[in-house]
Amino acid sequence: xxxxxxxxxxxxxxxxxxxxxxxxxxxxxxxxxxxxxxxxxxxxxxxxxxxxxxxxxxxxxxxxxxxxxxxxxxxxxxxxxxxxxxxxxxxxxxxxxxxxxxxxxxxxxxxxxxxxxxxxxxxxxxxxxxxxxxxxxxxxxxxxxxxxxxxxxxxxxxxxxxxxxxxxxxxxxxxxxxxxxxxxxxxxxxxxxxxxxxxxxxxxxxxxxxxxxxxxxxxxxxxxxxxxxxxxxxxxxxxxxxxxxxxxxxxxxxxxxxxxxxxxxxxxxxxxxxxxxxxxxxxxxxxxxxxxxxxxxxxxxxxxxxxxxx
Amino acid sequence: xxxxxxxxxxxxxxxxxxxxxxxxxxxxxxxxxxxxxxxxxxxxxxxxxxxxxxxxxxxxxxxxxxxxxxxxxxxxxxxxxxxxxxxxxxxxxxxxxxxxxxxxxxxxxxxxxxxxxxxxxxxxxxxxxxxxxxxxxxxxxxxxxxxxxxxxxxxxxxxxxxxxxxxxxxxxxxxxxxxxxxxxxxxxxxxxxxxxxxxxxxxxxxxxxxxxxxxxxxxxxxxxxxxxxxxxxxxxxxxxxxxxxxxxxxxxxxxxxxxxxxxxxxxxxxxxxxxxxxxxxxxxxxxxxxxxxxxxxxxxxxxxxxxxxxxxxxxxxxxxxxxxxxxxxxxxxxxxxxxxxxxxxxxxxxxxxxxxxxxxxxxxxxxxxxxxxxx
Numbered sequence: 001x002x003x004x005x006x007x008x009x010x011x012x013x014x015x016x017x018x019x020x021x022x023x024x025x026x027x028x029x030x031x032x033x034x035x036x037x038x039x040x041x042x043x044x045x046x047x048x049x050x051x052x053x054x055x056x057x058x059x060x061x062x063x064x065x066x067x068x069x070x071x072x073x074x075x076x077x078x079x080x081x082x083x084x085x086x087x088x089x090x091x092x093x094x095x096x097x098x099x100x101x102x103x104x105x106x107x108x109x110x111x112x113x114x115x116x117x118x119x120x121x122x123x124x125x126x127x128x129x130x131x132x133x134x135x136x137x138x139x140x141x142x143x144x145x146x147x148x149x150x151x152x153x154x155x156x157x158x159x160x161x162x163x164x165x166x167x168x169x170x171x172x173x174x175x176x177x178x179x180x181x182x183x184x185x186x187x188x189x190x191x192x193x194x195x196x197x198x199x200x201x202x203x204x205x206x207x208x209x210x211x212x213x214x215x216x217x218x219x220x221x222x223x224x225x226x227x228x229x230x231x232x233x234x235x236x237x238x239x240x241x242x243x244x245x246x247x248x249x250x251x252x253x254x255x256x257x258x259x260x261x262x263x264x265x266x267x268x269x270x271x272x273x274x275x276x277x278x279x280x281x282x283x284x285x286x287x288x289x290x291x292x293x294x295x296x297x298x299x300x301x302x303x304x305x306x307x308x309x310x
Numbered sequence: 311x312x313x314x315x316x317x318x319x320x321x322x323x324x325x326x327x328x329x330x331x332x333x334x335x336x337x338x339x340x341x342x343x344x345x346x347x348x349x350x351x352x353x354x355x356x357x358x359x360x361x362x363x364x365x366x367x368x369x370x371x372x373x374x375x376x377x378x379x380x381x382x383x384x385x386x387x388x389x390x391x392x393x394x395x396x397x398x399x400x401x402x403x404x405x406x407x408x409x410x411x412x413x414x415x416x417x418x419x420x421x422x423x424x425x426x427x428x429x430x431x432x433x434x435x436x437x438x439x440x441x442x443x444x445x446x447x448x449x450x451x452x453x454x455x456x457x458x459x460x461x462x463x464x465x466x467x468x469x470x471x472x473x474x475x476x477x478x479x480x481x482x483x484x485x486x487x488x489x490x491x492x493x494x495x496x497x498x499x500x501x502x503x504x505x506x507x508x509x510x511x512x513x514x515x516x517x518x519x520x521x522x523x524x525x526x527x528x529x530x531x532x533x534x535x536x537x538x539x540x541x542x543x544x545x546x547x548x549x550x551x552x553x554x555x556x557x558x559x560x561x562x563x564x565x566x567x568x569x570x571x572x573x574x575x576x577x578x579x580x581x582x583x584x585x586x587x588x589x590x591x592x593x594x595x596x597x598x599x600x601x602x603x604x605x606x607x608x609x610x611x612x613x614x615x616x617x618x619x620x621x622x623x624x625x626x627x628x629x630x631x632x633x634x635x636x637x638x639x640x641x642x643x644x645x646x647x648x649x650x651x652x653x654x655x656x657x658x659x660x661x662x663x664x665x666x667x668x669x670x671x672x673x674x675x676x677x678x679x680x681x682x683x684x685x
Contacts, residue, residue, distance in 0.1 A: 008532045012525055019521075106362055113364040116568050213520040213546050215568060218362035220544075222519040253522055257529035260512045265680070268515055 003134065009258055010138040013251025018146050019044070019207040019221075021246035023228035025149075025156055026200025028237050030076075032160065033193040034173040034300035037079050038094030040201050041225025042101020047072040047202025048209040049105040052216040053112060061121045061210050065145065065203060068210075072202020073195045075101060080194040084187050087304040102219065112216045120214035121145055143211050145203075152200075156239040169193060173298035176305040186305050204228065230279045236286055237298065249275045352387035353415075355379065355589060356408035358401065359393045360420035365518060367543030367562040369393065371579040372419045372442075374563070378582030379589060386589055397422020405430040409437055415592050417585070418442065427451060438592050443488070445668070447599050454584060457605035458488075459495035459667070460635050461577040463642040464606075464613055464628050465559045466499020468574050469537045471624045472557050473500075476507040479530025481540040481547045483517045485681045487670045489541045492577075494674045495642045496539055496559075501676050503627070510535060511679030520546035531556055537574075548573055557619075564614035576614040583609050603664065607636045643667060648675040 023040050030037045037043075047068035055064025079097055082088040121143040130140040139150075160166040169189060171179040176186045204224075209216050227249055235241035256271040286296045355376075363373040373391070380388050390413050395404045401423045408416050409430060415438045418427045424444035431439045431451045439451045447453055469478055478500060482489050497509045510533065512526045523546035527538050531554045539559040540547040545568035551558035552569035560566070560576030584604060591597040604610035616625060634640045645656035650673045656662055662670075671681060 005532070008528075012528060016521060016525060106364060110364055113370070114366045114563075114567060116570075208521065213524055213544070213549055215366075215520070215545065215549070217366055217520055217544055218364040219518070220520050222516070222521065224521075253525050254529065257512050257514075257526045258532075260679070261510065261529050261533045263678075263680070267682070268513060272515070 005258065007134050007137045009251060009254050010134075010247075011141065012254035013247045014138060014142060014146060015212060015250070016254060017246035017248075017250025018149050019204040019212065020224055020228050020231055020249055021149050021153070021243060022204030022207060023201045023225060024231040024235065024242045024246060025152060025239055026072075026197035026204070027228055027232045028156070028160075028197075028235065028239060028242060029169075029193045029200070030197030031232060031301055032169055032173045032237060032298055033190045034176060034298055034303060034305070035080070035083055035190055035194050035197075036090045036094060036302045037076065037097070037194060037197060038091060038229060039075065039079055039097025039101060039198075039225075040228050041221060041223065042098035042105075043072045043075045043198050043201035044101075044205030044208075044221045044225045044228075045105035045219070046075055046101045046108075047205030048220060049109040049112075049205075049216055051202070051206030052117065052209040053108065055117060055119070055210055056112060056115065059119050061117075061119060064210050065206050068202040068206030069199040070202070072198040072200070072205070074198075076195045076198020076201070077191070079198070080191045083304060084190045084194070087306065090302050090304070098225070106218045109216045109218060113218070115215070117210065117214040121211035145207050145211050153239045153243045160239065170298070173300055176300050180305075180307060186307075190305075201225070201228070227275070230276065233286075233297075234275075234279045234282045236282065236296070248278070351385075353385055353589070353593060354390055354411070354413045355386055355388040356411070356413035356416040357388065357391035358395050358404055358408070358416070358418045358420075358423060359391060360395065360397060360422070361518060361543070362393050363391075365543055366545065366568075367518070368579075369419070371562050372417075372581055375579075375581030375585045379585040382582070382586045383589055385593075395423075399426065402426040402429055405439075406433075409434050414438065415440070415589060424453075438597060440588060445601070447601060449599055452588075452597075452599045452602065454588075454602040454604070456579060456581075456584075456608075456610040457603060458577060458579070458611050459491045459642055460606045461611040461613055462492045463495040463499040463635075464632060465539065465575055465577045466496040466501075467503050467628050467631060468616075468620060468624055469496070469539060469557070469559050470500035470502065470504035470507055471627075472574060472619075473504065473507050473537045475534050475536045476504065477533070477535045478507060478509045478537045478539065479527060479533070479535035480509050480511045480679075481523055481526045481530070481538065481542055482511050482513055483541050483543075484515060485513060487668055490673065490681065491667055491670045492541050493677060493679075494670065497674050497676045498642060498647070507676070509539075509677050511673075511677060513679075513682065514542065516542075518543045520544040520549075523547050524550045527551060528554075538572075545569065560614065566614065566617055570617070573617050574620055575616050578612055578614045580609055580612055605635070606632060607638070649673065650675060650677060 050071035051064040051068030054067035055061045079093050082093040083090045126140040130136045168184045172186050172189045180186050231245045234245045252271050256268045357376050359369040361369040363369050376388050392404050395401050417440045419442045421443045424446055427439050427441045441453045443455045444453045500507050514522050514526050523542045527547035527550035537557045538547050538551040540561050545565045548558040548560055548565050548569035551572040557574050558572040560573050563578055565576045566573040643662040645660045646658040647656040649655045
């Protein structure tokens with residue numbers, strides 16, 4: 001393959017990976033405090049529709065992005081209320097959230113179907129950086145939300161592993177009892193990061209309706225919320241790996257289409273299967289490593305915490 | 311405290327369940343209300359859709375037809391429709407439910423409802439069923455579809471006039487005869503006006519995924535295509551063309567709003583007139599089961615209004631061909647037609663029969679792409 005073709009595949013991988021990356025980052029925060037939220041798909045859809053409506057009415061895509069985060073946060077707070085305060089089953093609540101979000105987004109979006117967005121996020125080339133060979137067109141000829149995602153990944157990584165607040169957060173997910181005894185409020189922490197996770201999922205959805213395919217179509221996430229959930233495991237709850245994984249997940253389709261164009265016959269079903277095979281492999285490896293070194297899912301993931309049952 | 315918590319949980323659970331029901335059954339609620347107002351005077355007509363009516367594509371076009379039906383025939387109450395109904399055996403209970411609600415005629419609008427439609431029809435001989443895009447019939451079941459390939463041929467004429475690189479990209483969903491027929495007809499149209507041009511095909515293996523479809527179009531544009539056509543249900547490929555300053559041919563409904571600078575025209579469905587005719591026939595007792603495959607002549611397929619860039623010469627060319635097809639003197643798959651390897655598939659003066667069209671599994675000369683083997 002020639003260089004320009006490789007650059008084109010990689011650039012598409014970045015744009016296609018960005019919505020998944022936002023959602024996965026959010027889910028990393030959520031799962032790091034021990035809450036499993038399977039409502040990502042629903043939150044993304046509601047984020048996509050509210051983002052579109054707000055941007056459509058105000059003409060400002062940034063307000064759209066803000067609205068999508070607000071909507072995602074509200075939806076996630078329902079999940080937090082059910083699972084943290086009322087200690088409901090996290091899987092059931094998350095699934096309900098997805099069903100609810102799918103229906104709600106369809107209902108809200110009805111009047112906006114087939115309407116083009118007057119002012120979507122468009123490509124903004126960064127001076128100097130975009131001149132770099134290969135890396136330039138791949139990473140620095142993108143829209144503002146992509147640049148925002150680079151920043152978020154870096155900040156999240158520093159936050160999770162190198163700050164005290166990040167340590168507290170991880171402690172709540174690993175061993176809420178211990179965190180509680182050290183004076184960290186388990187339920188407050190869990191509420192905060194679950195809602196933060198929802199906000200990022202909403203933003204991921206808005207990336208689709210405000211930047212990638214600027215329009216509202218029902219169910220436009222087409223399962224990307226679930227891919228984000230798989231990606232979190234693939235990334236072993238680490239934002240940096242999530243970035244790599246999101247671009248890999250996103251790049252598979254781009255690569256498949258280019259192969260068709262070049263008339264190389266690799267079955268597209270085989271390619272679309274790859275991310276999940278990788279996820280299963282990672283699951284096997286992390287489970288194995290977890291037994292030896294303690295790297296793996298947060299210890300209290302999916303478990304509700306009750307001080308009296310400690 | 312514990313008791314209080316449990317109570318809150320019950321209340322919240324109840325509220326959520328109610329919210330879900332309200333959202334999920336929005337469409338039916340309207341139907342019930344409308345039915346109450348008019349009692350049993352009106353003839354109830356039901357629709358089963360495979361996607362949401364807001365897909366701006368396939369189900370949307372059928373829903374436009376449903377609205378047209380209600381507008382044209384005041385004695386019809388067609389507020390009975392169900393969206394995103396799963397295909398296959400699961401659809402049976404949905405169709406049965408429309409029967410229970412009193413629908414006289416039920417349209418099932420996707421291929422995967424075929425067997426369920428036949429089954430429900432067997433149990434309800436006094437009702438009439440119409441299934442879209444299948445091949446089975448029964449004494450109270452008819453099937454219907456449109457000769458979209460005719461509209462695709464016309465849109466190919468336009469595309470052939472507008473390509474400069476002589477490379478046209480075609481984003482296609484699944485390798486089934488319906489899609490292959492469309493690609494072939496489009497290519498024949500393109501090469502009628504531009505014998506040098508080629509049509510490059512990419513399979514996405516999805517009907518509905520705006521992001522994937524847009525990616526596929528981008529890959530084609532990167533490869534040098536300067537016009538993009540599609541057999542997909544979202545305007546994703548048109549948006550890609552718009553961003554790159556290329557042209558596009560939309561599908562299902564007029565997509566010019568989504569990509570005003572790109573869309574030359576769209577090959578569109580127009581189910582309304584057929585629905586009106588069918589319901590009239592059922593009402594008057596003249597309806598006969600059978601297969602309906604309408605074309606340009608019946609207005610069930612056509613072209614959406616042209617974009618401002620399309621010149622009068624091209625318009626006239628399309629009009630002339632359209633008249634020729636409507637008059638019945640000529641159809642798209644009239645020989646000589648060669649396949650990709652240059653072998654003559656349709657000899658001069660011959661014409662493919664309907665059953666040959668419905669089973670089409672080969673590409674005409676000028677298509678670049680392969681049809682994956684089906685097991």
